[in-house]
Amino acid sequence: MADPLRIGIIGGNVNGWAGRAHMPALAAGVPGVELVAVCTTRQESADEAAKKFGVPLAFSDLAKMLAHPDVDVAAVVVKLPTHHDLAMEVIAAGKHIYTEWPLGTTTAQAEEIAAAAAKKGLRTCVGLQARHSAEYRHLRHLIDDGYVGDVLSCSMSQVGGGGTSERPPGRLWQRDAAVAANPLSIAFGHAIDGLTSVMGPIESVAGVVSTQVKEWTEAGTGKRYPATAPDDILVSGRLRSGATVSVHVAAAGGVGTGYRLDVHGTDGTLVLEATGSPHTSAPARLLGAQRGAKELAEIEVPQDDWVGASGLKGGPINIGKLWKSFAESIASGDDGFEPSFASAVEHHKLIDAVREASESGQTQEL
Numbered sequence: 001m002a003d004p005l006r007i008g009i010i011g012g013n014v015n016g017w018a019g020r021a022h023m024p025a026l027a028a029g030v031p032g033v034e035l036v037a038v039c040t041t042r043q044e045s046a047d048e049a050a051k052k053f054g055v056p057l058a059f060s061d062l063a064k065m066l067a068h069p070d071v072d073v074a075a076v077v078v079k080l081p082t083h084h085d086l087a088m089e090v091i092a093a094g095k096h097i098y099t100e101w102p103l104g105t106t107t108a109q110a111e112e113i114a115a116a117a118a119k120k121g122l123r124t125c126v127g128l129q130a131r132h133s134a135e136y137r138h139l140r141h142l143i144d145d146g147y148v149g150d151v152l153s154c155s156m157s158q159v160g161g162g163g164t165s166e167r168p169p170g171r172l173w174q175r176d177a178a179v180a181a182n183p184l185s186i187a188f189g190h191a192i193d194g195l196t197s198v199m200g201p202i203e204s205v206a207g208v209v210s211t212q213v214k215e216w217t218e219a220g221t222g223k224r225y226p227a228t229a230p231d232d233i234l235v236s237g238r239l240r241s242g243a244t245v246s247v248h249v250a251a252a253g254g255v256g257t258g259y260r261l262d263v264h265g266t267d268g269t270l271v272l273e274a275t276g277s278p279h280t281s282a283p284a285r286l287l288g289a290q291r292g293a294k295e296l297a298e299i300e301v302p303q304d305d306w307v308g309a310s311g312l313k314g315g316p317i318n319i320g321k322l323w324k325s326f327a328e329s330i331a332s333g334d335d336g337f338e339p340s341f342a343s344a345v346e347h348h349k350l351i352d353a354v355r356e357a358s359e360s361g362q363t364q365e366l
Contacts (some may be wrong), residue, residue, distance in 0.1 A: 004034040005327035008071040008095075010086055011037035011078035011268040012049045017100070018077040019049060021355045025320035027053040030312040032327035033189060041064045062086070067091035073098060073123075073330075079173075080181040084109045091116045091257075093364045096330065098323075101189055101342060105180040107348040124341035129198035129232040129318040130190055130279035131339065132325060133302045135272055135286055138210035139263070140155045142299070148286060154199050158191050158277060161256030162211075163231055166219035175216045175227035180230035184209055189193050189351055190279040192235075193254040193339070195261065202245060202350065204365050209358035212252040227254075232265025235354055237363070258282075267291045270299075281317040 007026060009273035012018045018038075026035035036260045041047040050058035059065040066089070067072060073096035076086045084104045098118060103126055111135045117124045130136060143151065160183075167175075174181045196202060211233045235247040247281040259274040259282070268290035276282035287296040304321065310322055329337035341348075353364040 002032070002331040004032055005321070005323075005330055006034050006070055006072040007048075007080050007094075007098075008037035008039065008057070008065050008068070008074045010039050010065075010074055010076050011091075012055075013045050014038055014049050014052055015171065016077070017287075018075075019052075021319040022077055022323075023049065023053040023055075023073065023245050025316035025323065028312050028316065028320070030310070030320040030323050030327075031306055032331065033323050034283040036070050037068060038067050041083045044266045048175035062089065063093075066090060066095055071345050072096060073317065073326075077099060080185075081179055084113060088116060088266050091120055091122060091197065093123070094206065095122060096123040097138075097341075098125040098127065098326065099341075099344075100119045101193075101344065102180060102185045102351075103344040105178075107352055110341070110345045110348045111186075114345050118342055122342065123326075123330050123337070125322065126278070126339045126341060127319075127322070127336070128190065128278075128339040128344070128347070129322040130194035131283075132321040133194070133278050133281065133318050134301050135196055135278060136198050137276075138299075138301045139261075139272055139286060141268060142270060142288070143198065143211065143263065143265075147181045147242075147268050148263055148270055149216075149267030149291075151199070151239075151241060151243045151263060153192075154195070154261065154263045155246045156259075156261045157248045157257070158187065158250075159248070159253045159257045160251045160276070163250070163252035163300065164254045166217045166222075167221050172218060172225060172274075172315060175225055175229050177211075177228040177230060180258075180317050182231065183249060184230040184233055184355070185276050185351060187251055187277065188233045188249040188354075189347065190277060191259070192247060192350065193347055194250040194278055195245070198261075199239055199241070199243065199263070201240045203240045203352075205235055205353055206363045207233065207235040207354050207357045209236075209355055212238045213252070220318065226327055233354065235357075259284075268293075269296070271296060279318060280315045282314075305308060341359060 274284035
């Protein structure tokens, strides 16, 4: 049996995404991986995370964590504006690397990070974990197995609530479109990656990217700030397979309506419904009907045995499955692992095409 992949988390605060997803997953016992180190900007918060999740090493100095021989791979789990600099530091240290999606604030940053990692011969993983969900994988299996026949079209909607509510002070920085941490890059980025993991690549896109809520209110003070971050994305286009695709992702709803993906074919229909974004492992169900059926019926979705045995719930599930897959690829020497930094760059280009389609009013070919 191969030695476990030893992971160090950068940005391992207990109240952040690392504390809500990565560290709970790894502490629960993901096969083939071991959480050995955590690093934050303050030793107190690093110690707190280490104590809560049973991590042997805690750092406030990133250089020291990256120099430690027990760390095989470093995970960049921090705010988007710092992804580039921290990723480049990890790469310079010669560690395999995981970085949350988006890889950088721009495609140019993503290309630089990916090129640097490739030059060093490092293994890479980007946090597009939805494609590892049981629901998406079973949906892909059913389509490949001919459940719907020839795919004619697919449509997806994901509308979150709270976009018109007050924002906590720690989130106000996201109102600026220039920092790129907004529903176009994050909510839409994750959602469209999940869709293409099931349906295949998009060939062309037209779309509208808009900012529907142009002022954000700070919770506690009532102060209002101008907002330029896009919060409503409408896309139509064609898949490489020839099927049509339509997508609506928005974060501006007063009350969210969750997620829905419909796939229509010559012989049947499949529907995936979730209370929220599938990339966070929101509760979901898969429905289907084949030619002659009068209504949709729920389809059982198989889950990996180890997930149930570990007791994982919610966000940690798909993160844990992504870490397991990444570790297996490194142990086996498989160069075809996805999602890698190379595929992250291509995904950045898809987001660019959607933005350009909106700004130019012209369909963009990919």
